[in-house]
Amino acid sequence: MKRREFVGGLAAAVGVTACAQEPADCGDSAAASAETFEWSCVTSWPPKFPGLGIGPENLAQRVEAATAGRLRIKVYGGGELVPPFEVFDAVSRGTVEMGHSAAYYHKGKLDAAQFFTAIPFGMTSSELEGWLYYGGGLELYRELYEPFDLVPFPTGNTGVQMGGWFNKEINSIDDLKGLKMRIPGLGGEVLRRAGGTPVTLPGAEIFTALQTGAIDATEWVGPYNDASFGLHKAAKYYYYPGWQEPGPGLETIVNRAAWDSLPPDLQAVVSLACQAVTSDMAAEYSNGNAESLAQLARDDSIEIREFPDDVLALLRTIAHEVVTELMADDARSAKIGEAYFAYLEKASANSKITELAYLKTRDT
Ligand code: CA
Numbered sequence: 001m002k003r004r005e006f007v008g009g010l011a012a013a014v015g016v017t018a019c020a021q022e023p024a025d026c027g028d029s030a031a032a033s034a035e036t037f038e039w040s041c042v043t044s045w046p047p048k049f050p051g052l053g054i055g056p057e058n059l060a061q062r063v064e065a066a067t068a069g070r071l072r073i074k075v076y077g078g079g080e081l082v083p084p085f086e087v088f089d090a091v092s093r094g095t096v097e098m099g100h101s102a103a104y105y106h107k108g109k110l111d112a113a114q115f116f117t118a119i120p121f122g123m124t125s126s127e128l129e130g131w132l133y134y135g136g137g138l139e140l141y142r143e144l145y146e147p148f149d150l151v152p153f154p155t156g157n158t159g160v161q162m163g164g165w166f167n168k169e170i171n172s173i174d175d176l177k178g179l180k181m182r183i184p185g186l187g188g189e190v191l192r193r194a195g196g197t198p199v200t201l202p203g204a205e206i207f208t209a210l211q212t213g214a215i216d217a218t219e220w221v222g223p224y225n226d227a228s229f230g231l232h233k234a235a236k237y238y239y240y241p242g243w244q245e246p247g248p249g250l251e252t253i254v255n256r257a258a259w260d261s262l263p264p265d266l267q268a269v270v271s272l273a274c275q276a277v278t279s280d281m282a283a284e285y286s287n288g289n290a291e292s293l294a295q296l297a298r299d300d301s302i303e304i305r306e307f308p309d310d311v312l313a314l315l316r317t318i319a320h321e322v323v324t325e326l327m328a329d330d331a332r333s334a335k336i337g338e339a340y341f342a343y344l345e346k347a348s349a350n351s352k353i354t355e356l357a358y359l360k361t362r363d364t
Pocket of ligand 1: 161219220221245
């Protein structure tokens with residue numbers, strides 16, 4: 001039963017049901033239920049940042065309410081307790097019990113983790129969730145993090161991002177050459193091979209870097225988050241689509257010992273709250289992006305443009321090479337990547353005749 005509880009929200013709920021039916025197996029759960037827990041959750045985001053930072057706050061509030069305060073979680077913005085990109089290590093070591101971050105920030109230490117956030121030209125958010133919750137993805141995710149004493153839970157997704165803000169027009173491949181752009185993960189490697197210089201910066205440092213000219217371009221998320229950083233005041237051209245992050249999933253990570261210390265009902269609440277936050281964040285981004293895009297569209301100082309077809313075609317070819325090499329060089333990436341692309345092939349065939357076909361019909 002223990003193993004099944006780790007598999008996900010639904011499985012965790014099943015575990016609790018089984019326990020209720022078999023009280024003899026439940027040990028001292030009655031005694032455990034009186035115990036209270038105070039956890040810290042470190043994040044990679046500016047405190048209470050729209051979407052990304054609201055997600056862990058929502059998680060903490062829901063868990064506290066659903067457990068009548070038996071599990072209280074204090075959320076810290078990136079840099080408040082640990083730097084934004086050290087969430088993985090801090091939770092792995094047990095410095096704190098919980099973190100909220102994006103798996104591709106662990107690139108270098110754990111390259112295969114990138115499949116659980118976003119792959120350039122890869123899965124959309126609904127395809128990724130299909131894979132994680134029902135297609136075997138979450139089991140691979142848990143297996144990958146096990147040696148680091150971490151239990152991961154998908155928790156939120158930004159949806160399809162924007163291609164980013166540029167201080168010059170991108171009319172051809174040549175315009176990418178020499179371009180210094182904030183773009184993390186595999187997308188950054190794709191840009192490098194296209195002749196650009198990728199830079200990884202935490203969100204909070206992007207505006208100043210773009211405004212001062214330290215970088216020529218940046219991707220961040222989409223209208224909702226980009227407008228809240230004021231990126232439209234630092235660059236003129238706003239390109240789409242976000243080929244580099246077509247539906248990046250975010251994660252809650254829990255230290256293994258902390259997880260094991262929770263009674264099964266609190267584990268179930270955490271697991272279910274993570275799924276609830278995923279659903280809530282999708283709604284928040286759907287609404288926030290629509291509102292912010294409407295405002296940006298009225299701003300005469302910026303232009304919203306689609307990347308030229310030949311630029312996207314080249315980036316797609318390079319992205320394929322980059323991911324193929326990653327899988328050739330790293331056994332864990334090969335195993336997870338094979339599962340990812342097998343699922344993408346099936347999901348994509350379905351998306352083509354549903355979302356894509358429908359939106360083409362409605363919006364042209
Ligand atoms: Ca991004």
